[in-house]
Amino acid sequence: xxxxxDWGAVLSKPNNSERNRxxxxxxxxxxxxxxxxxxxxxxPCSLYAVIxxxxxxxxxxxxxxxxxxxxxxxxxxxTALVPD
Numbered sequence: 001x002x003x004x005x006d007w008g009a010v011l012s013k014p015n016n017s018e019r020n021r022x023x024x025x026x027x028x029x030x031x032x033x034x035x036x037x038x039x040x041x042x043x044p045c046s047l048y049a050v051i052x053x054x055x056x057x058x059x060x061x062x063x064x065x066x067x068x069x070x071x072x073x074x075x076x077x078x079t080a081l082v083p084d
Contacts, residue, residue, distance in 0.1 A: 023047065024054040 023036055033044045042050070 020050050020054050023050050024058075027051055 019040065023040060026036060026039075027033070027047075033047050036042075036047055037044050040047070
């Protein structure tokens with residue numbers, strides 16, 4: 001989304017996908033929602049929404065960044081299930 005300020009400069013809406021991936025990674029690493037709330041300036045209910053949406057994206061998104069993560073997770077699972 002592009003916005004134009006009073007002087008005609010074009011402002012862009014920030015892309016939060018990197019932030020959202022970092023939030024999910026930190027949450028999976030054991031950080032609490034309260035600490036993430038202070039770190040990212042979001043309410044806990046917004047953080048839960050971000051975490052849920054990122055989990056869904058990781059499971060179903062066709063984007064390469066998520067596809068690579070799914071492939072790596074599948075590889076890890078196969079390695080754990082099939083001994084050498």
